[in-house]
Amino acid sequence: MRQSMRDVFRTISMLITERLTYLYKWVILASAVGIVSGVGAIIFKELVEFSTYFFLGTIMGYRVDAGSGAITIERSWLIPIVVGVGGILSGIITYTLAPETEGHGTDSVIKSIHRLAGEIRSRVPIVKAVSTAFTLGSGGSAGKEGPIAQIGAGFGSLLGSLLKLSSRDRKILVVCGVAGGIGSVFKAPFGAGIFSVEVLYLQDIEVEAIIPAFISSIIAYVIFASVYGTSHIFSLGNISFNPIVELPFYFLLGIVLGVSAIVYIKVFYTVHFFFKKLRIKDHVKPAIGGVIAGLIGTAYPRTLGSGYEHIQLALTDKLPYFDYLTTPIFKILATAFTIGSGGSGGVFAPSLVIGGLLGGAFAKTMDMLFPGVSLNTAAFIIIGMMSFFAAAGKVPLASIIMVAEMTGGYELMVPAIVSSTIAYIISMKTTIYINQIPHRLGEKLVMLEDVYNIIVRSEPYLLQAEAEKIMVKPIAVLKEDMRIKDALKMVSKYNYRVYPIVDGNGIFTGYICLEELITASRRARDLSLEYMRIHSGLAFSKHTPLKKIIDEMINHGVDKVFITDDNGKLIGIITIKDILRFLTYKEIK
Template identity: 30%
Template sequence: MRRGVAALPTALRASKGGLLVLALLVGAGAGLGAIAFRWMIKTFTLLLSGHADYAAAGHAANPHVPWLGRWFVLLTPVVAGLLYGPLVQRFAKEARGHGVPEVMYAVARRGGRIAPQVALVKSLASALCIGGGGSVGREGPIVQIGSALGSTLGRVVRVPEDRMKVLVACGAAGGIAATFNAPLAGVFFAMELILRDFTAEAFGMVVLSSVTSSVIGRAAFGDTPFLQLPALGVHHLSQYLLFALLGVIAGAVGVGFTRILYWIEDACDWAWRGPEWARPAVGGLLLGLLLLVLPQMYGVGYPVLENAVNGTYVIGFLLLLLVAKIAATSLTIGIGGSGGVFAPSLFMGAMLGSAFGLTAGHLFPGAVGPVGAYGLIGMGAVFAGAARAPITAVIILFELTGEYTIILPLMTAIVLATGVSRALSRDTIYSLKLRRRGIDLDEKPAGSPFAGLTVATAMEPLPKTLDENQPLSKAADILAASPHGVLPVLTADGSYLGIATARAAAETLADGTHDTTTIAYITHRPGPITADTNLSEALDALVATEGAGLPVLDPARTHLTGWITHQSVLTALHRRP
């Protein structure tokens, strides 16, 4: 019986059926996480504003503090900031901001490893930020929450890094699918922005996770389109020219939003001199002033978006809301808030598109069609201009609204917006955050000096191995004496389990609660390297992993045959004729 239980993690790690089971588990976890996250947002919004969605309440008073009248919004972001600021600073600094770039970086550079506490901290911080008036969305947080769940499950089972990345993408897709009732959009968001790799196996696993999460989400939220819009359609062929022009303008607006967002963040960095944990609370005063003037900026603002698409507002007010949303979202992120930029880009697109439609209606009466069509197309086009993810933009707008009648003009506008964005800016709203840190996910070496070399030319003899049942305290001494700070870990029957690093041992022992823990607790399994692996790929794996060495496995990837280090790679290059 014990042998069967012990074999379960191995089966999950190695078999295709195991990956399928893990994808289903991640999808279920992401679905439940999305339900909990939306419940937290609703709860904190009710507690802090007294309304289910204050963006639609005008200048109403908070029934919890009626004596403050409309002025309570000055304090709401401050109170929320006092709660989530220390939480993020103390437990998970990566939970600050809009979340998606951190997941992209984890997949591209860290083998899909995301700290497990990120899921809890991000959900609490983002729910408090949005509930307290932060003008951000929930797609970034739910992507980071779902991805953290996938990464945590992968670390528990100790899957290889290639499968870890797939599980992270599964979590991202599941989060989007459940929270927006959009399973297809979840899949393409994960593939286009997170994995950026359309392999058949990865696609299949992400689809399974997204469907599982969506089923759970629909059981909780119902099976209806996320936005309720009037009937839309294209009434004249001449409208295609107007839709194309809107796409060009929307692409420029998406790029402008990206630049203003980071410009305001830089300004906040320059101005702030106090402790980081207090930054959201102090900066919340500025956000409160904006909310006092325009309460429509409170939280995500979907009711305001629907009003705009339904033709409720006049042109001047629509443009005011567009500019205010750019400022409010940028300020929320700049002061250290936690939330996504996808929903704000939809909001901006709805304001821009509706204003464009109304203006065109005045200039060309009778040939323009319903304003809502322009609002909807503007939503997709501004998101495409900011994120440069055209497939996701088309699919997600279709699923969020259930409108198929304007799919052709929607595709036209989104493609043009993407082209304009690419012409105006090298980066997207997600990649620019990473490039500002010196990280370029698209950077490829011009040529590899390792071409034609395999790991077999650089293998070293095996270092000392650790047994999975060895106490962590004893194994830490052996790791401390190892030349590269990393050693392989074997199971009781001599099979390869993974690697353990001196850094992980030190961090685990530092809390004083793991003295009786075995080395298996900190063991993880990097992407498999065999003697036939290209040496350039092996070096990439070395750079991405902790420590300075990696095991070389037999073709079955169950037993060790050698060891590879940075020094052995350089030696192989030096000896090359």
Template identity: 35%
Template structure:
């Protein structure tokens, strides 16, 4: 089955890359618009470079409804969903994810989304592995292994980096090293890698002039770069989720339209910095080769952080691994250029700092030092910088751990109340629907505050009440303190309509009825004793209420405990 998954992912990676190339040419008129320097679209030459204002909008109109209708898991960078499936869902992933993720990510990247290919191919491969396991009715342990096989095969094929694929799957997806797992993952990675090489050739991701580290005095410079890169990796993580929060706060329309509306902002950024279009491989290679001045390199660094964060924030689909390499290359190139100017006889070549920066920023963001070191060696074929690379990667990892509890992948889950680093309690495979209780009668959004106060003051009503819109869509909850505050602040003159609960309803953490109870308990714990709303799988309508007593009963603990 590992061989079958590897072969399937290898063929899938070919189709995925061809889709990206096709959509990039369709939307921009170029094979790599980031290298075209703001040129006009060959299909719409009369529009000049301003076509980039509309390309992300059109792309969003295509992939937004696709993701919203068929596979919401395909939104974002994908790897956290795979990690969650392995850690708490027995490796089960909806088979539709592989097809929807491929189309949505190819459309997003092709229309200008500043994200990478690795997140999508990991999710595509993992979904394929899970599908094979489900069809064969394997145990959960084998299912998790097949998911990891799919992830390893995806990285191996898309980057021509079989070793990196193996360690990515072991270090980030399985988070465990066993002989059985290593053997299965290697089989899948080698199979996918061979198919990828047959299609794309046996060439390194970056083609560089030979690099050397000739002076022992350079190692303190690499150490300082590692510490700086670790901080930049954490900064990238925080900006990414800050922009996502701002987009969540600002957008009030239907989710399927969000990528198109946000595409206007992304298009404006691409008009100013066309180097941010798509993956940006050619720009990265030019920076490593010393083709830009330090000030412009720092501008590209900041631009990539903003462009990637905006692409993900508006609901785009793509990975954050390649952007972290891009950011690291810009940081390392600028750092190396300045070091060379200050210490011309000691600092050495700028390219070495660029490569070390790539691995160090990824390590600081992901806390995966083995993957970072191995993948940079495979992507470049440069063994001469392995010692400074290992030094910088370790220091970047330690810096990232000091500055942040979570990685760029686990933070997305923790923000949803899920901690995959803690073994979940055993609930016998039961879902939330099996133990949830009836929800209290919801308040319509048009309910006046005085009426809501009366409902909340009823005997036994010590918990919040759900609020729903006119169409029945869940809007949030209100509690007695919120209503009391709003009534106290009311200074109306009688001419304006009285305030309603829909105006003060607060969004809250929620779970879905089909979610495994083991995955829902961390959300319940983070609510600190307050019941958690249970929504339908589409997260639109309220279907129940998950209480601490319900979870305790599922564990066989008496409610009195």
């Protein structure tokens, strides 16, 4: 009895210590990344503003009248030349020093997390900051989100490498860098935290990184706001929402924006792959894209730069109706040629301009068709920004929250959810971030789903095979009364990460991961496994048909299940590899 009580108190002590260790660790590490991200955001903003003042303001004489919305350009004939010069400078810096920084930086960060274990070269933040300053400052159609994400992520990766952290922890620090950079420069700490864990996947989020991401984002925001204040990016007047009258229109807006997002992505990557195939030196390609974007900007000046000033003009109803219709079309083209050619910049800001003005155009058009409705144009602009990027970037939660923080339009949450959900569903798996993967289990689960769909159409009878025909016998099984030190000694003989656990009668009780055993062994090596946190796992009878097993694996996002006999005793394990092997072999045979 005394031994049992000691084990209970030891378990409680271990759990508390684990929680505190986790808290201390990530408060310190995420705060460090947040501090650097906040300071980096300040430097980056000043660099972009100086470049903009020099290229657009001094050389071109570009001005936007805040009162009337009119654009004045003293030397408009210089626009293609200046944007082209920005492109060539960006191309030389990028392709000479860090070719991985070309294009929109967020996708490169996603790639580093999924394919490079979170490794980002230390020179990347500096190269990305300077090359983007040239692209944006010269009038290229791009945004700050990608570059600042790559700047923050670069420091997170560097810190993880210096401290010799595991690849898992380094990836979390990279996510913290994304959250800190975006949360500061867009003054949207909550939305940025969500964005950093949502943008990695098409239909999933990185749960383990949420708390560190919020810590980093808040710290970075506080530092940035201490210099530039806490005011919203966009000033918003009074807005209203009539659910009965307006909700159907927001539903229709979601359809329009979902289709528009698909068009945007298709145009973007058509241009991108055209430049990839172009047989000229990579350093020159952004200059060509810049010249073309400059020619578009000469005809339609509202496509120059990030375009935030035009959103503000639209929110105060100072844009002509014609500009609501034409600017999104030419902004799509200008963005595709600026970034798709290899220029450095983000796609978030152009997406907000495109989506916002499409929302405004939709509201004004509906008012013409249905004069008695009187829709609030500003509200539709805000919902347009949210919904368009939700569809294009596959980040519906982050889009809604970030735009609400940037505008203060919290009253529009209900129509935002309706429109963003519809736009997200319409656009399906089409995404501006091509390095996103569907789930945390990644390509293996996708492969299983693809094979499953093929088998359903061609050989459906194979899916009726029972589990006992596919399973493999478990080699390394732990007993719940084993001490942690004995369990570690046993698993050291094998090359597995997950180990099933049974009770004294061989009944399956769950599983435990190798890293959890290692962590626990540092504090309580003599503790029994039964006092540890054991994962329940998915268990099926040996008579369960394969179709049901695959459905449950896909629904729960797991890559292995456990098979029991009629008495609940563990008799086998089925992994994705086992299923693919079985289906492929049967199909060939």
